[in-house]
Amino acid sequence: MSWLSKFVKPKIHALVKKIEVPNNLWVKCLGCEQMVYNKDLKETYSVCPTCGFHLRLSSTDRMDWILDEGTHREIEISDVVFDPLKFKDKKKYSDRIKEAKSKSNQNDAIFLRSGTIGGQKAVVAVMDFEFMGGSMGSAVGEGIITAAEKAIDINSALVIFTSSGGARMQEGIFSLMQLPRTIIAVNKLKDENIPYIVVLTDPTTGGVTASFAMLGDVTFAEPGALIGFAGPRVIQSTVRETLPEGFQTAEYIYEHGMVDEVVPRSKLKLKIANVIRHLSNNNVGNSARA
Amino acid sequence: MQFLNFEKHIADLEGKVKELTGLDLVGEKSENNDNEISKLKEKIGGLIKKTYEKLSPWQITLVARHPERPHFIDYLDILVSDFQILSGDRSFSEDRAVIAGIGTFHSRSVMIIGQEKGFDTDSRLKHNFGMVKPEGFRKIARLLKLADKFGLPIITFVDTAGAYPGIGAEERGQAEAIAQCIKTSLEVKVPFISVIIGEGGSGGALALATSDKVLMLQNSIYSVISPEGCASILWRDNDKAEEAAESLGLTANFLKNKGVIDTIIAEPTGGAHRDHHSTIRNVYDAILQELNELINISPDDLLLKRQEKFLRYGRI
Numbered sequence: 137m138s139w140l141s142k143f144v145k146p147k148i149h150a151l152v153k154k155i156e157v158p159n160n161l162w163v164k165c166l167g168c169e170q171m172v173y174n175k176d177l178k179e180t181y182s183v184c185p186t187c188g189f190h191l192r193l194s195s196t197d198r199m200d201w202i203l204d205e206g207t208h209r210e211i212e213i214s215d216v217v218f219d220p221l222k223f224k225d226k227k228k229y230s231d232r233i234k235e236a237k238s239k240s241n242q243n244d245a246i247f248l249r250s251g252t253i254g255g256q257k258a259v260v261a262v263m264d265f266e267f268m269g270g271s272m273g274s275a276v277g278e279g280i281i282t283a284a285e286k287a288i289d290i291n292s293a294l295v296i297f298t299s300s301g302g303a304r305m306q307e308g309i310f311s312l313m314q315l316p317r318t319i320i321a322v323n324k325l326k327d328e329n330i331p332y333i334v335v336l337t338d339p340t341t342g343g344v345t346a347s348f349a350m351l352g353d354v355t356f357a358e359p360g361a362l363i364g365f366a367g368p369r370v371i372q373s374t375v376r377e378t379l380p381e382g383f384q385t386a387e388y389i390y391e392h393g394m395v396d397e398v399v400p401r402s403k404l405k406l407k408i409a410n411v412i413r414h415l416s417n418n419n420v421g422n423s424a425r426a
Numbered sequence: 427m428q429f430l431n432f433e434k435h436i437a438d439l440e441g442k443v444k445e446l447t448g449l450d451l452v453g454e455k456s457e458n459n460d461n462e463i464s465k466l467k468e469k470i471g472g473l474i475k476k477t478y479e480k481l482s483p484w485q486i487t488l489v490a491r492h493p494e495r496p497h498f499i500d501y502l503d504i505l506v507s508d509f510q511i512l513s514g515d516r517s518f519s520e521d522r523a524v525i526a527g528i529g530t531f532h533s534r535s536v537m538i539i540g541q542e543k544g545f546d547t548d549s550r551l552k553h554n555f556g557m558v559k560p561e562g563f564r565k566i567a568r569l570l571k572l573a574d575k576f577g578l579p580i581i582t583f584v585d586t587a588g589a590y591p592g593i594g595a596e597e598r599g600q601a602e603a604i605a606q607c608i609k610t611s612l613e614v615k616v617p618f619i620s621v622i623i624g625e626g627g628s629g630g631a632l633a634l635a636t637s638d639k640v641l642m643l644q645n646s647i648y649s650v651i652s653p654e655g656c657a658s659i660l661w662r663d664n665d666k667a668e669e670a671a672e673s674l675g676l677t678a679n680f681l682k683n684k685g686v687i688d689t690i691i692a693e694p695t696g697g698a699h700r701d702h703h704s705t706i707r708n709v710y711d712a713i714l715q716e717l718n719e720l721i722n723i724s725p726d727d728l729l730l731k732r733q734e735k736f737l738r739y740g741r742i
Contacts, residue, residue, distance in 0.1 A: 216740045225660035274740025312650040313739035345601030346629045365601035366591030
């Protein structure tokens, strides 16, 4: 252990350094602060066996978990305009992207596959918080559009796992324009009676919540996930009062009517399959659908 | 008038003019003074012109936020007659950050919706500084549907730092309200024109600007995040707002070049706050021109074109 991990509290530590689940033998749970054997965590999909705390699940692990084995099919996302503003802060955006790509082996903060979930046909989009905070630029927008088009094309449900800090500032107005873009995409699903299920995972904020993430036919959230429009720090500096306990957690927004159910990871797969089945049945007045 | 920090040299000369005019008033009128005053005035005019010809993105941000810039209510007063205000979201409350209603614009009935920041302490509080809450976005969505139902063209005025970041706003589903507002904008089949008259702050602005034609006053801004917000996140330094403004590409010129907005509306020399009358006149002309084109397009084509336009952003 480095001096850092000894002296910095686990929650703060998590902000400083990503927990590399596959490489370490033991992981400290952010909920109960107990040491958890990594192999156990793999089996529970990063839910602490002691306290039930939901640690973040990497996008690839999540995809492996959600789709039934042997049904996975990759879906390509077309290239988009790269670095439209030639943006530079302390670092060039183009360099940040390169770094994120090589670190994650992903093209951007979203990836897509089709397959089945508990036997139900689905196109799945998983956002990747590790890739520049899951921020939404043109590539993520294109991902949502591609996913929706594919779902219509193969007549299967669309399931999106969100995880995002919001719009990707480095793409300026183009990141803002992904809000209407993704809304058009999921609107088309509704025209075709394609079930659209959103699972809000930790964290989902900003432009993603103000667009496709809040427009699901059915919306689930993972326990403890931070979900909101404005970040808690921004709100605190505006209202200058203490935020209520549990503010912007999945449970809190559930109480305020924003999601259908807070579902632990262990039950998520079954629940998603069940919803798809109900919504895809040849229901009354739906007979026009094949 | 309130001078901006880059107008100090102009303010100094204006001060001198005032001083000389003051001398006149106490009876020390002389031809020398008159000459001096007209010379100074000429010089001021030149300075204003020179300064405003090459404003930096940060300076434009300051002009866009100038408290004496014409606000939505100024436009409403002059451009719309027989106005009937329409209020409330029918489920929680009225949000006065948005003023909306039906009225006559150039002998045509329209739905007009705008954000109002307020102009003094009382009215700023009343209008919540133009920062819209979920009930405001739900009011907008409700009225967009009403306009669609009765075939009223929609004209929106954007002037907001952004959607309100507050506890209650989050509890009542700020994100969902914005998403629904944008969604509704992408469903209505009537001509839809937006004018960004000051600040176009992120989702709060977009909720009123997902339209057929987006017009921008020359010294207004439209951005995914404020320069200050961007500086504090990416530079981790609030003092880098000037650089962030430079990087974000938030000016009318930049956005027009990138095809994100359709038309730039010229401001009088020295900015909209120096001449409300001409500014409002220019905005009127610009809206009228767009409206005359849009009303000839069939409702289905309007919607299709609007969707195609927004789907394009980011595509190669």
